[in-house]
Every structure is written in structure tokens, then in C-alpha cells.
Amino acid sequence: MSEVRTKAGLAQQAAPVLNKLTTEQKNQALLSMADALIQRSAEIIQANAEDLQRGKEQGTSPSLLDRLALDESRIQGIAEGLRQIVELPDPVGDTLDTMDRPNGLSITKIRVPIGVIGIVYEARPNVTVDAAGLCLKSGNAVVLRGGSSAISSNKKIVEVLHDAMAATAIPKDALQLIEDTDRASVDEMLKLNGLLDVIIPRGGSSLIQNVVMNATVPVIETGAGICHTYLDQSADPVMAEQISLNAKVQRPSVCNSMETLLVHADFAAQHLAGLLEKFREQQVEIRGDEATKGYASWALSASPEDYATEYNDYVLNVRIVNNLDEAIEHIADYGTKHSECIVSASSENASRFIQEVDAAAVYHNASTRFTDGFEFGFGAEIGISTQKLHARGPMGLPALTSTKYIVSGSGQIRQ
Amino acid sequence: MSEVRTKAGLAQQAAPVLNKLTTEQKNQALLSMADALIQRSAEIIQANAEDLQRGKEQGTSPSLLDRLALDESRIQGIAEGLRQIVELPDPVGDTLDTMDRPNGLSITKIRVPIGVIGIVYEARPNVTVDAAGLCLKSGNAVVLRGGSSAISSNKKIVEVLHDAMAATAIPKDALQLIEDTDRASVDEMLKLNGLLDVIIPRGGSSLIQNVVMNATVPVIETGAGICHTYLDQSADPVMAEQISLNAKVQRPSVCNSMETLLVHADFAAQHLAGLLEKFREQQVEIRGDEATKGYASWALSASPEDYATEYNDYVLNVRIVNNLDEAIEHIADYGTKHSECIVSASSENASRFIQEVDAAAVYHNASTRFTDGFEFGFGAEIGISTQKLHARGPMGLPALTSTKYIVSGSGQIRQ
Known part of the structure; x- marks a missing residue:
């Protein structure tokens, strides 16, 4: 035998x-x-x-x-x-x-x-x-x-x-x-x-x-995590920056780190250029859509394949969306149902995001990096079921x- | 497509x-x-x-x-x-x-x-x-x-x-x-x-x-059920008869019906001959081990393959065991972890059976036929997970x- x-x-x-x-x-x-x-x-x-x-x-x-x-x-x-x-x-x-x-x-x-x-x-x-x-x-x-x-x-x-x-x-x-x-x-x-x-x-x-x-x-x-953070129109800019940076660079190699940043067009107009500079300072390569490249000439172009890639590395897709629906739709198309986040001051938008996004963990105003048995208070973790x-x-x-x-x-x- | x-x-x-x-x-x-x-x-x-x-x-x-x-x-x-x-x-x-x-x-x-x-x-x-x-x-x-x-x-x-x-x-x-x-x-x-x-x-x-x-x-x-009823030494004879007959003949074609009756040797000595007659009256074919055939000359011989068969029909395996351990062992060898029953007046033996038998539902003094979403009070049933x-x-x-x-x-x- x-x-x-x-x-x-x-x-x-x-x-x-x-x-x-x-x-x-x-x-x-x-x-x-x-x-x-x-x-x-x-x-x-x-x-x-x-x-x-x-x-x-x-x-x-x-x-x-x-x-x-x-x-x-x-x-x-x-x-x-x-x-x-x-x-x-x-x-x-x-x-x-x-x-x-x-x-x-x-x-x-x-x-x-x-x-x-x-x-x-x-x-x-x-x-x-x-x-x-x-x-x-x-x-x-x-x-x-x-x-x-x-x-x-x-x-x-x-x-x-x-x-x-x-x-x-x-x-x-x-x-x-x-x-x-x-x-x-x-x-x-x-x-x-x-x-x-x-x-x-x-x-x-x-x-x-x-x-x-x-x-x-x-x-x-277990495992695969293509996690998104969506910065809503009403997102607090400081919170948006802290959460999105943390989700990307605190430990890029793990499944609950962010791979794609979705940004409402109005938020982008005011804050995206500065935010992308922060990512650049952290050595994060940006792959963006055309609109994103308008805020960072040095950004590369993101392909549909990029949106479907779990980099686990210092690489980030950025896409500008016109509304919450586009963000939810992008996540439905490319997410792996692991951890998804909305940064928003609107409880209405947060509720819709939480209700409509299909994932193991949906966050409002916190980093996706918390999807973890220890952080959830289980005292242990055999893995993260997807x-x-x-x-x-x-x-x-x-x-x-x-x-x-x-x-x-x-x-x-x-x- | x-x-x-x-x-x-x-x-x-x-x-x-x-x-x-x-x-x-x-x-x-x-x-x-x-x-x-x-x-x-x-x-x-x-x-x-x-x-x-x-x-x-x-x-x-x-x-x-x-x-x-x-x-x-x-x-x-x-x-x-x-x-x-x-x-x-x-x-x-x-x-x-x-x-x-x-x-x-x-x-x-x-x-x-x-x-x-x-x-x-x-x-x-x-x-x-x-x-x-x-x-x-x-x-x-x-x-x-x-x-x-x-x-x-x-x-x-x-x-x-x-x-x-x-x-x-x-x-x-x-x-x-x-x-x-x-x-x-x-x-x-x-x-x-x-x-x-x-x-x-x-x-x-x-x-x-x-x-x-x-x-x-x-x-x-879902599905496969090779369910056992074990009649312990201390089983109440009337209850033992009612439960085992019900588990077999009330609806033999379904997964929670009994396929094998395990009987403690002492209980068998006193009650098995009469019980097998009851099954015979219900047109149930008996396939027994050698000891069982001592109580019913008309019984056929049970093969190991029989013990592993879900008849869903008017056929019943009967085996005489010397103690609770043998019963538990038989169930571990041949059961499908669906529904298993002990009929016993000994709370100690019942506890051991409940603890040691690995099945979706373990019964003490009740028919295995109750394994059902409606009987459990769920008001519906999409199936029985095994x-x-x-x-x-x-x-x-x-x-x-x-x-x-x-x-x-x-x-x-x-x-």
C-alpha cells in the first residue's frame, strides 16, 4: 500500500x-x-x-x-x-x-x-x-x-x-x-x-x-485575494490615504492586501494626484486607466488582465469610476470575493456597498489587511476561506x- | 455557447x-x-x-x-x-x-x-x-x-x-x-x-x-444511508420491537430506514426469535450471521457485502454482538454516517453510543426514520447531507x- x-x-x-x-x-x-x-x-x-x-x-x-x-x-x-x-x-x-x-x-x-x-x-x-x-x-x-x-x-x-x-x-x-x-x-x-x-x-x-x-x-x-479599495466621493481624504496606503504597502505579499484602487471621479479631481505621489514614494508601480494617467504622467496603462491579477507585490491598479455602481460592478467583474473596502462618509453609500458587494469580508472605513483570524479575535487561523x-x-x-x-x-x- | x-x-x-x-x-x-x-x-x-x-x-x-x-x-x-x-x-x-x-x-x-x-x-x-x-x-x-x-x-x-x-x-x-x-x-x-x-x-x-x-x-x-439500530442488553423489549420494526418497514425505500439490526447476545437470547417472527410477518427477508440463524432457521446468511448494502427494500441484515463495542465497531465499518440508533435503558451505554458513533444523527430510543427536515422542525428540506x-x-x-x-x-x- x-x-x-x-x-x-x-x-x-x-x-x-x-x-x-x-x-x-x-x-x-x-x-x-x-x-x-x-x-x-x-x-x-x-x-x-x-x-x-x-x-x-x-x-x-x-x-x-x-x-x-x-x-x-x-x-x-x-x-x-x-x-x-x-x-x-x-x-x-x-x-x-x-x-x-x-x-x-x-x-x-x-x-x-x-x-x-x-x-x-x-x-x-x-x-x-x-x-x-x-x-x-x-x-x-x-x-x-x-x-x-x-x-x-x-x-x-x-x-x-x-x-x-x-x-x-x-x-x-x-x-x-x-x-x-x-x-x-x-x-x-x-x-x-x-x-x-x-x-x-x-x-x-x-x-x-x-x-x-x-x-x-x-x-x-483558501487564498486568492484580488482586493479592492473604493474611495467614494465623500471619503475623508486623510482616512482615504491612510487606508489605501496601508492596504497596499503594509505587507503586499499577502492575500488581504489591495491590488486595485477604485476612485470616484470627484474625489480623484481633488486628491488623486497627491495620493499617487504617496504611492510613488513607497515604490509602488501604478497601472492606471486613461483618466488616472491624467493625474500621474508616470503611471503605466492598466490592461483588463492587470485588473484580474493578484500581484502580491508593489504594483497597484488604479481606476477612476463615475459612481458607486461602477465600483461595485468592477469588483463583481474582477474581485475574488475575499476582502473589499469602501472609504466613505456617506452611510447610504456604505450600506449599499456592504449589501451589494459579494465577499467574505466587506469593510467600511478600515484597511482590508484586517482579514485575519488573529485580527478578528479568533486567536488562530488555519486559513482564509474564499x-x-x-x-x-x-x-x-x-x-x-x-x-x-x-x-x-x-x-x-x-x- | x-x-x-x-x-x-x-x-x-x-x-x-x-x-x-x-x-x-x-x-x-x-x-x-x-x-x-x-x-x-x-x-x-x-x-x-x-x-x-x-x-x-x-x-x-x-x-x-x-x-x-x-x-x-x-x-x-x-x-x-x-x-x-x-x-x-x-x-x-x-x-x-x-x-x-x-x-x-x-x-x-x-x-x-x-x-x-x-x-x-x-x-x-x-x-x-x-x-x-x-x-x-x-x-x-x-x-x-x-x-x-x-x-x-x-x-x-x-x-x-x-x-x-x-x-x-x-x-x-x-x-x-x-x-x-x-x-x-x-x-x-x-x-x-x-x-x-x-x-x-x-x-x-x-x-x-x-x-x-x-x-x-x-x-x-446527500443520500446514501446504511442505518443501524442496536438493541442493547438493557433494551425494553416492547420499545425495541416498535422502534426496529418502524425503522425497517414504515418506509423501506428511503435513506433513513434501517438496513442492519445489531442485537446484544443477551437480548437476543430472550427476545430475538419473537422479534424476527414479527419481521417475517411484515414480509421482511432476514440475512443473519450464524448466531442469528440459530433464532430463525429460515433466515439467509449475511455476507460482508450485505452489511455494506443499502437495500431500500424489505430486506434486513441481523447480527448478534457480544457488547456495545462490537456494535460501535460494526457501525464504524459499515455505516454511512447517516442515522444510527441505540435502544437501551442504560444511560451510560447510550452516552457512549452517542459520543462514539460518527453520524449526522444519533438516536437513543427513537426510530431513525425521524431524520428529516420536517420532523426536525425545519419546515422544509433540500436534502439530507451525509x-x-x-x-x-x-x-x-x-x-x-x-x-x-x-x-x-x-x-x-x-x-
């Missing part, structure tokens, strides 16, 4: 054991795992050095190597992440609904673990610990399939976690790492209906698209649960 | 219009649609006669023809179903959560329509109206793809509904019927990512499996919604 199938089967067998554990037992195990990561950080750093060495030989870019690199401080951060998961309320067993039926049946809807969760991800080895911690805390077994660039780090990390788990109530089999980093091992995971209950991809858009288009196991799609089923937007622990109806009777039969 | 793509595109364009309607506007439209069905029932019956005639020519079984047939009274029932949907609370706009963040951001999670829902179904034309009503009430556009056997009825019904909608606030394009009943039209729907937000299959297991295994659009899996994502168990109107986070600020930016 293949590695993937064998390990998914072991995870499935471990899931019912995990399901029965108390919050205390799970927390105890997570704390042991956190301690072990710190105690054995030297081993982890040594394994990580192999990944870095291989990466250098393969010509990996310095920025990717930096994301891959682990040191004492980063490992402490990762362990601290596990301890934060311990602090979070355990969603398993929560009562979501109770219904007393006329026939005397008492129906209770409670949260239960999903079962076995597959995570397909890239580079950063912190995801290994983070995803394991979130899945285990929510009572799920987890099958991790990380990328080849971090495989030495991932193997060592899971070895350390497994050793720590041996003395805890969580069975080691509840945490599985697929060591085969061939593309075929992902393809096999995607079809493991009956063994995996869900697959969550974390990574770039090609990884996510491969999972979405080829999985027969249910998927929670699909409409199951979970939408930042996903905390409850997104890793399913439900069960418990029906208690006294002999009721159906007439 | 193909019919499927064209109609899905029209539905997608109609969705935002529908999204903006008030509950009152949607209800008004549904009432007009109900009235039209009754006013034009003669036309519908005439179209239905074409389906019946074609079915007869093709040798369709009398029971299937009966399910397909429409008369005045059935059409009144279908119209009444629409009126019942009008009475249901509209989930759209419901506030699910509010969070006030330390930085002053106010975050509200509200219910929104999913968008465009594809329904792939078989035979019965009542599904056409029922699914349309539920989707439209919850603010979703819907693309229906029924089977060839009911195509004349379905076309006429949708014509009648469309004519009625013309004078209402719901755009006609929000309801689409795919008239091409070739298998290829289903296959095309399954890959319409970006146009369809979800596909819900309703029908037999081969239809559902085709959808699950080939869709790249997210799916809500997957763990998004919705599990009977799905009412809220299962046809997604969520949106509304984030209101006063200029907050991320540090």
Missing part, C-alpha cells in the same frame, strides 16, 4: 481515540509538543540547514530562503503559537441548537471533530506545527503534505512532535507527515474519499487550483468542526 | 438582483408561483402524460411511473409546499455573531445567499418546484437539471413558474431549467466553477457518486446560505 494511503488509514484509526479526549488531555499534549520543540531546537535547526543548503544549490531566491529558515527565535515563536492554541476554547461538544419536538423528541446539535483533515502546503515549516496544533486541538487527526523544499525540517519537526506525543493521550498516529514530496502523492491525497474528510490547501494559487480542480475529497478553498460553503473568511477552530444531531426519545416511532 | 453555460451565466447575473429583495417580495413571488401551478394544472397534467406515455413505451416500472405521475391532488400538494416555504423565516440577513475589537473595529457576521445553486436530480417533478422554492426563498438563483423521464413535466412546470414570476420582483433568470437531458449536460455543470457556487445532487447512489467524484464545483453530498462540511443531516433554508463579515471602522489601519 502506498505511503499516502497507509498513513491516511492510520490517521483515520486514530481519529476516534482523539475524539474521546478531554480538552485537558489535548492541551497537555500540545504543551508537551511545544516544550519538545524548544528542547530539541538544535536538531531542528540542523535539519533546517539541510533544506537551506539544498535550496541554495537549487538557486532558491533569498526571500524564499528567508521564509524557510529556522533559528532559536523562530522556533520559540512556533512553540509559542502552540501554547496560544492551548489557551483557545475547545469547540468540540459545544451545543449549537436544541429543539424539543411536539412528539417528545429532544434534538440537540453539537459540534464534533470533522475526522481526518488533509493539509497540502508549501515552504514554511511553521505551518507544520501550526496546522497540527489546530487540527489536534479541535479533535481531528491530520495528514500533512508539505513541499519538498522544507522536507528535512518537516520530518525532524514531526519526529520531535511524535516523540513528545508518546507520553500523552493523543495517539501518535493522529499526526501524519507524507514524506514523499512527488506531485503524485498530492494527487493521491486528493482522491482519498472515505479516508480524508476534507483537504485544506495552503499556498500559492497554482497549488490551490490544482487541489480545487482535482480533488474528489471535499475542499476548503469559498462560500462551510466557512467563509478567516477560519478559527470552529471551522475545523462538523456537527452531529443527538436525538433522545422514549420509544417514538414515525407515523 | 452551450445551454448549460448560457443558463448558468443568466442565473449568475440574476443572483445579485435576488440578493437585494426583501422577504416580502420573495414571498409574494412564491405565492404567485403556487397560484399559477394550480390555475394551470391541466397543462401540467397534459405535459406529464407525455412523460408517462414515454415511460410506458420504455418499459418503466409501475412504481416509478407512480412516482412520476401528477394529478390535481398532487399538484395541489406541490403548490401547498411552496406556500409552506413562504411561512418559513427568511435566513438572509440574520446576524450570527458580533465582535467589537480592541482597536474599535466592529465585526458582524451575517447570513447571505450562497449565490447560484445547481440541483441535479432524478424522476419526481415535485423536486423541480420544491428545490426552486427553497433556493429562491433563501435568495439564491438556481439551475435545475432533472432527469429525462420527467422532462416534459419539468419544462411545463418551469414555463408556468416563469410566467408567474414575470409579474413579481424575482427575475425569471433566477430560475433555470437545463432541457438537455444528455449525461454530458450534467458533466458540464459539474465543472462550472465561477458560475455555480454549489451543486446538490438528489437521487440514487450512482447519480450522487457521479457528482461527488467528478465535480470541481463544491458539492453537498458529508461533514457546511451542513450535516437534514438541511433547511439556513443550509442554503453562506456568511459575510461586515467590518465597520473609523479609519483603522493595520500596524
